[in-house]
Structure formats: C-alpha cells, structure tokens
Amino acid sequence: MKFFRYLFYSIIAGFFFMACVPLNQFRELEEANKQLSDKVESLGSENEVLQGRTEELKELADRLKKQVAELTADTLRKGREARKCRNDLQKLREEYDNLLSQLRNQTGTGDTEELLAYLQKLQEDLQQREDALIAAERDLKQREQELHDATASLDEARAELEAQNRRLLELEQALAKKDSASRALRKAIADALTGFDQSQLNVHMKNGKVYVSMEEKLLFGSGSYQVSSEGASAIRQVAKVLADNEDINVMIEGHTDPVPYRSGVLLDNWDLSVKRATSVTRILLENSGIDPSRVIAAGRGPYVPLVSNETAEGKRKNRRTEIILTPRLDQVLEILENN
Structure with missing residues (x-):
C-alpha cells in the first residue's frame, strides 16, 4: 500500500551533524537513533514481504x-x-x-x-x-x-x-491517526503564529513531520546567535502548543548561507548554526514544561539549503532556523513488530 512508503522516512532526522548536547549524551542519542533506523529499515523490509504474502x-x-x-x-x-x-x-x-x-x-x-x-x-x-x-x-x-x-x-x-x-x-x-495528529499540530502552531510576519516564517508538513521554518530576520541579527524579543515571543508561542502535545519529538536545526563567517567567539558558519539552534532550544524549554529528552538541537551550517545560494534572495531564505516536529511512532512500530 502506498501509505507505507512515506512511513519510514518520517522517523527522526539524522544525528550526524554537530548537536548541541554533551558528547556522551550525543553519542548515546546517535547510537539509539542508529538502532531505531536499523529497526525501522528491517520492519520496512518485513512489511514489504507481508504485503507480497498478502x-x-x-x-x-x-x-x-x-x-x-x-x-x-x-x-x-x-x-x-x-x-x-x-x-x-x-x-x-x-x-x-x-x-x-x-x-x-x-x-x-x-x-x-x-x-x-x-x-x-x-x-x-x-x-x-x-x-x-x-x-x-x-x-x-x-x-x-x-x-x-x-x-x-x-x-x-x-x-x-x-x-x-x-x-x-x-x-x-x-x-491515519498519526497523520491526523500531524495536521492538527500544524494547524495549532500556524494559528499560534498568526500574529507574526508570515513572510518570515512558514509552517508546513513534509514526510509526516511538521516544519516550523523561521528566517534569520525574525530571530537574529546578522552574525548573531542572540534571539530577538520578537523571535523569542514566536518561539514561546510554539512552546505553548508543544507543552500540550507530549507525544511529539522536537529537533531544532540551525541553517546558514555559505558566505564565510568568523568572529572572536565563532569558528565558522557551522559553529554559528549550532549556537543559534542552542539559543532557540533554551527559549523553547524555558518555563514550558517540555521534557528536554524530547528535544535535540543541531547545527547544519550551509549544507542543507532550501534554494540556490546564487542570489541574495536565495541566501536570505537559506538563513533560517527550523523546528521539526515528529509524532512518535510507537503504535505503528508495535503493529509492525507484532506482524
């Protein structure tokens, strides 16, 4: 069935980029993610066999x-x-x-x-x-x-x-229940962010996940990883929604353009993207009641652009921070394991 195809691409984004967690914790998360990925891949193969057997x-x-x-x-x-x-x-x-x-x-x-x-x-x-x-x-x-x-x-x-x-x-x-939950989550977050400049943020679904993409202008000054007051307000609105949805895993990804950047504190664009992701994570968790174990912060540097960096407009769109929300698939995995 077609509805199985996108299931296995919607689990959790990779941890193979620099994450804003202690090294030991990062390695534990990386190993857990590898085990889960292997398990999902195995279950996917078994499910294809199951469909063929049917x-x-x-x-x-x-x-x-x-x-x-x-x-x-x-x-x-x-x-x-x-x-x-x-x-x-x-x-x-x-x-x-x-x-x-x-x-x-x-x-x-x-x-x-x-x-x-x-x-x-x-x-x-x-x-x-x-x-x-x-x-x-x-x-x-x-x-x-x-x-x-x-x-x-x-x-x-x-x-x-x-x-x-x-x-x-x-x-x-x-x-269907997972998709319904994702659609409801997307709507709840979109409604919570209606008071902000919609040209600087985008809430959409992709591969069963909800993406909250905020441009640099909404959150940070040029070359800065200090969140602006308006950006902090937007993040807190997202946090309110996530606090009421405990079965959601959260990843915050920082993205930059490829223009070389270095300062006394920051080593490069990758370092900047990591610190921006960490700054957003701290505000998201601040007094929100969100379990930190559900949250991962990662820097992606300039390596995952949305559009071409050949124009100033393209670079602007690529300088962004994304909050990626993944409904937990425990029920789906349990069904697959039982089969």
Whole structure:
C-alpha cells in the first residue's frame, strides 16, 4: 500500500551533524537513533514481504476456490458414475441369478448349452462391471480426499488472509491517526503564529513531520546567535502548543548561507548554526514544561539549503532556523513488530 512508503522516512532526522548536547549524551542519542533506523529499515523490509504474502494469499485463495469448484463437480460426476455402476451391477446379478435358476430347472440339452453360454458371457460382463465399480469407488474416494484437502487449504488461506487484512487495517488506522495528529499540530502552531510576519516564517508538513521554518530576520541579527524579543515571543508561542502535545519529538536545526563567517567567539558558519539552534532550544524549554529528552538541537551550517545560494534572495531564505516536529511512532512500530 502506498501509505507505507512515506512511513519510514518520517522517523527522526539524522544525528550526524554537530548537536548541541554533551558528547556522551550525543553519542548515546546517535547510537539509539542508529538502532531505531536499523529497526525501522528491517520492519520496512518485513512489511514489504507481508504485503507480497498478502497478494500471494489472494492468488492462492482464488486458485483454491477454482480447484474446489472443479473437484466438487468432478466428485459429483464420479458419484453419479459409481451409483450407476452399482445399479447396473445389481441388475446383472439379478439376471445372473434368474438364469442360473432357469438352468437348474432346464431339461433340454440344447437349451442348457445356450443358457450356459449366455451365463458365461453374463458372468464376464458382471466381473467387468465389478472391476469398473471398484475403480470408480477408488477414484471417488481419491477425489473426495482431494476435495477435503483443497477445502482445508482454502479455509487456512482465508483465515491467514483475514488476519493479514486485520493487521493491515490496524496499521492503516494507526497511520491515519498519526497523520491526523500531524495536521492538527500544524494547524495549532500556524494559528499560534498568526500574529507574526508570515513572510518570515512558514509552517508546513513534509514526510509526516511538521516544519516550523523561521528566517534569520525574525530571530537574529546578522552574525548573531542572540534571539530577538520578537523571535523569542514566536518561539514561546510554539512552546505553548508543544507543552500540550507530549507525544511529539522536537529537533531544532540551525541553517546558514555559505558566505564565510568568523568572529572572536565563532569558528565558522557551522559553529554559528549550532549556537543559534542552542539559543532557540533554551527559549523553547524555558518555563514550558517540555521534557528536554524530547528535544535535540543541531547545527547544519550551509549544507542543507532550501534554494540556490546564487542570489541574495536565495541566501536570505537559506538563513533560517527550523523546528521539526515528529509524532512518535510507537503504535505503528508495535503493529509492525507484532506482524
């Protein structure tokens, strides 16, 4: 199903850029993320196999239905043939008994020889019919066993297919619930930021995540990592929404343009992006009640631009800080693991 395709790209952005956490904590987060990524990749492969198995089961069920129908018709035909053989055999036996009785009462030699010849022929015919009846009954028994086996296989395939469909439905419902939560979160944040200059911020969804992208002008002065009062107000509005949504993981990413920058404190643009992400993180957590373990701060430097840096307008758009919100996928992963 198509709804699985974007699931595995929406877990958590990589930790392979400089994060604003202590080194030990960063390594722990990096290792946890690697384990989760490996787990999701493995579950994704298993889920593709599961979908393939579902299609195979559907095809098998169709084949078994056809086979059961053919075997049922063949069994009925063999049954009619067996019943006809029994009736014919019964008639031949009755005729044989009558002729034998006549022969015993017959006194004329010519008549006796004629009856003996006919009786011999009748006995041979009777034997052939008995052999045909035995073969028909054996064939009928074989067809009945094949029909029984095919019906059992069909029932098993149907049960497995129904179980597969139930699990897929559970997963679809979990994904729909996650998407609904993401849309509601996007709307809540967009509503909370309506009082700010919309040309300097953007709230949108991508790969199941909610992105709150704020341009440099809204948050910082040129080359600075001190958040402006207006920027701090916007961040606090986002924090209010996140405080009411505990099942959301948060990543703050700082981005710069590629123009070289260095000061007495900052080493380069990457250092600037890290400190900007840290500054936003501190305001986001300040008196908000948000669990810090849900939050990661990372600097991306100039390496993930939105648009080309060939123009001043492009550089302006690329100088941004993004708050990336990822609904937790515990329910979805649990369903996949159980399958």
